Amino acid sequence: MRRPTIIDVADKAGVSKSTVSLVLQGSAQVKPETRQLVHAAMKEIGYVYNRSAANLRSSGTALIGLVINDLTNPFFTEFATSLQMALGSRGYAVVVANTNEDPEIQDQVVAAMLEHGVSALILSPAYGDVSSTLAAVERAGIPMMQVLRRADGCTAKFPFFAPDYEDGGRAATQFLLDSGAREIAFVGGLEGRQVTEERVSGYLKIMHSKGLKPIVKTGKSSRAFGHAAAADLFREHPDCNAALCFNDLVAFGMINACHEANLKVGQDFQIIGFDDIKEASECWPTLSTVHCGVEEFGEQIADTILGWLQEGTVPSETKRTPVRLVLRQTTKNAD
Structure with a gap:
């Protein structure tokens, strides 16, 4: 149930919001009959004045x-x-x-x-x-x-x-499929955590809808994990040519691993991060990512x-x- 607001009090009493504010502040500018009207409206609709917060603001x-x-x-x-x-x-x-x-x-x-x-x-x-x-x-x-x-x-x-994490996972995965990738991995994020499940759920829905087998490698949301996971991915799934990462930090680690493996990022192997932190537009190559605003x-x-x-x-x-x-x-x- 929605908590009554000062605007609701004003509407009920038939006065302005500023008049209600003056009553709440104990101002002598308000006529006694108007003050009684406002207090009656407050009681009827169940409005409770947060006096401690108001005192802090006024001080x-x-x-x-x-x-x-x-x-x-x-x-x-x-x-x-x-x-x-x-x-x-x-x-x-x-x-x-x-x-x-x-x-x-x-x-x-x-x-x-x-x-x-x-x-x-x-x-x-x-x-x-x-x-x-x-x-x-x-x-x-x-x-x-x-x-x-x-x-x-x-x-x-x-x-x-x-942010709508699931929608971000869907959009990124769909783009990778539209660009020609078929073996797409999801990399990073601690297993069982709410944010991981939401970000990976969009990926899984798109992969399953296309009848494609998902590749999920969960772990810490760090550059170090992204680097290590990429090395494992190249060895265990040599045909994998794209990854959606839990966050941009994991993606940065994967970029470094691609450089070490002499893979051209964006051509031989596509990478999409998540969050769009400032560094995403400043690294090399610049990182495609889900912008969370x-x-x-x-x-x-x-x-x-x-x-x-x-x-x-x-x-x-x-x-x-x-x-x-x-x-x-x-x-x-x-x-």
Whole structure:
């Protein structure tokens, strides 16, 4: 059920949004009868004023916590930077913490942020049991969004926003097939993890629809794994001539392995990454990849969390943002 907002109160009372704001602030400018009307409307529709968040904003010390699972990964760093800049431009300070994929560290940093009075939290959860983190936030009663990845089964309380990973996997695989590739591998991503399953699912759906046998090599999302996996792939599947990688870092490792094997990337062997971090357009050869729009995504999360915090506009439980395939030199027919 959607949480009532200040706009709903204004509509119910038949006054302007600014009048409701003045009533909530206790302003003497509002006539007593208007104040009574607004309070009656609030009671009738069940509107609850988040006074602590308002006090933080008015004092100029409003804080929002951002907890990231792995800031060593450029994808998450670019997202954190975009979000911090978007919130900063609206007068909010962002407290950033890296959990290094450790749920215990996540518990610690979230607890510290709550103690220091953050108005809201944005969480890219660590893998593992995060139930104590979620329970602490629920007890605190502040808005929290999950981004980029989610903990299972809790989106009703903690909405989840992420790019449409599955669609990206489909688009990349279909392009490789259209370019003439038939033995296409999916490389990288830890087995059983939600993001891996979503990215590989698009690949699998296209491969199965064409009656083609998938080749999946899961593992760490790193250059080192991409390099090692490529060497294994060349040995075990000599006819394989294309790969969709879990992320751009894995793709960079595969590019290096192709150079060592004297394979012409984009001709002898096609590679598509995932995320479109800045380095993807700066490496050699430049990397074709699934663009997740991380900068725009950060700005959208800022708008959403502030709408929730300031106006009481609760986000939808789940939202997927669009992705698109960017073609560069590691694939055929690139512009």
